[in-house]
Amino acid sequence: MVTVVSDKKCEYCDGQGYVNLLLGGSESCYACHGTGTVKARNSKAQKQTQNSKY
Numbered sequence: 001m002v003t004v005v006s007d008k009k010c011e012y013c014d015g016q017g018y019v020n021l022l023l024g025g026s027e028s029c030y031a032c033h034g035t036g037t038v039k040a041r042n043s044k045a046q047k048q049t050q051n052s053k054y
């Protein structure tokens with residue numbers, strides 16, 4: 001099991017860095033800007049609260 005400290009996989013694009021469009025093709029994920037990872041602390045827009053355990 002991989003332990004991620006600072007970055008975590010982008011949930012929107014599943015760590016791929018891009019998302020598939022319904023009309024076909026793909027575009028860079030706006031959530032992670034094509035990196036596939038997001039900063040763990042940059043989650044103000046998410047509805048999940050993940051700052052209770054750490």
Ligand SMILES: [Zn+2]
Pocket residue numbers: 010011012013014015016017018029030031032033034036037
């Ligand atoms: Zn993403």
